[in-house]
Amino acid sequence: MSTTTFTKSPGWLDWYSNPSKPRFQLPAGAVDAHCHVFGPGSEFPFAPERKYTPCDAGKEQLFALRDQLGVSRNVIVQATCHGADNRAMVDAVQAAGNGARGVATVRPDVADAELRRLDDAGVRGVRFNFLKRLVNSAPKEELAEIARRITPFGWHVVVYFEGTELEELQGFFRSLPVPLVVDHMGRPDVTKPPSGPEFSRFLHFVEQNDVWVKVSCPERLSISGPPALDGEPAPYGDVVAFGRTVVEEFPDRVLWGTDWPHPNLTDHMPDDGLLVDYIPRVASTPELQHKLLVDNPMRLYWPGEEA
Numbered sequence: 001m002s003t004t005t006f007t008k009s010p011g012w013l014d015w016y017s018n019p020s021k022p023r024f025q026l027p028a029g030a031v032d033a034h035c036h037v038f039g040p041g042s043e044f045p046f047a048p049e050r051k052y053t054p055c056d057a058g059k060e061q062l063f064a065l066r067d068q069l070g071v072s073r074n075v076i077v078q079a080t081c082h083g084a085d086n087r088a089m090v091d092a093v094q095a096a097g098n099g100a101r102g103v104a105t106v107r108p109d110v111a112d113a114e115l116r117r118l119d120d121a122g123v124r125g126v127r128f129n130f131l132k133r134l135v136n137s138a139p140k141e142e143l144a145e146i147a148r149r150i151t152p153f154g155w156h157v158v159v160y161f162e163g164t165e166l167e168e169l170q171g172f173f174r175s176l177p178v179p180l181v182v183d184h185m186g187r188p189d190v191t192k193p194p195s196g197p198e199f200s201r202f203l204h205f206v207e208q209n210d211v212w213v214k215v216s217c218p219e220r221l222s223i224s225g226p227p228a229l230d231g232e233p234a235p236y237g238d239v240v241a242f243g244r245t246v247v248e249e250f251p252d253r254v255l256w257g258t259d260w261p262h263p264n265l266t267d268h269m270p271d272d273g274l275l276v277d278y279i280p281r282v283a284s285t286p287e288l289q290h291k292l293l294v295d296n297p298m299r300l301y302w303p304g305e306e307a
């Protein structure tokens with residue numbers, strides 16, 4: 001049998017191989033609600049239309065990270081390098097038994113039988129990606145059709161967009177008949193104050209709609225760091241106020257995730273153990289931490305189940 005081999009995009013940073021044991025002990029039942037698998041490419045080839053070619057980051061490596069960090073469950077989000085071929089994600093979700101759920105990418109002509117198959121496999125949402133560096137185009141009429149198609153399954157839509165694009169996109173978002181989950185806090189420009197007009201628009205949008213927010217990716221949003229490396233106890237100080245604001249204003253609609261294996265970072269690859277230690281800086285009480293890490297993701301992805 002011939003297998004395809006892939007060459008990583010120039011400058012690609014691989015995930016951090018020996019993450020530290022977090023000092024912050026996650027509550028029992030904690031969910032990493034945003035992570036990915038990449039391939040491995042020899043088993044699950046990357047999509048022809050991809051914008052980057054990553055390193056391999058398969059399910060065994062994800063599960064090893066989960067155990068190292070003290071996470072109980074994962075939500076595995078389809079990465080754009082796999083296009084609408086959900087096999088690697090579904091394989092990982094199924095291998096985790098009831099310990100994982102998935103978020104897929106589908107095309108508007110997806111068959112109902114395929115949606116049913118994905119649902120049976122543990123998929124609970126689809127992802128709409130609006131970043132031009134990640135996808136070719138995102139025609140709204142096609143996305144609206146997908147949202148309509150998933151409604152009978154009780155799924156939600158995960159949206160990934162640039163903070164500067166929200167003004168243009170929010171009318172479309174409001175028109176969708178399903179809950180929305182916003183990736184990476186809606187990518188605010190953290191050089192601007194969290195009380196400024198851009199982030200206020202985002203907070204208002206969340207307040208007015210059926211929207212959940214992932215307070216993930218400080219490593220991606222931070223400009224001035226310091227990075228989560230070498231035991232740094234207080235990384236990404238410039239992002240903290242944004243995360244804390246969201247957690248305190250919407251304690252019942254926030255989620256946390258590692259974003260492992262951290263696609264397309266160009267500056268540094270964070271120590272995932274230190275990313276766990278970042279959590280209490282945005283969720284400062286045990287009550288807020290339990291909502292963020294256990295109650296909220298359980299309600300969205302494992303409704304009716306005990307953590």
Ligand SMILES: O=C(O)c1cc(C(=O)O)oc(=O)c1
Binds near residue numbers: 263
């Ligand atoms: O900012 C990114 O590059 C990025 C990419 C992907 C993906 O390729 O799916 O997912 C993420 O959550 C973030």
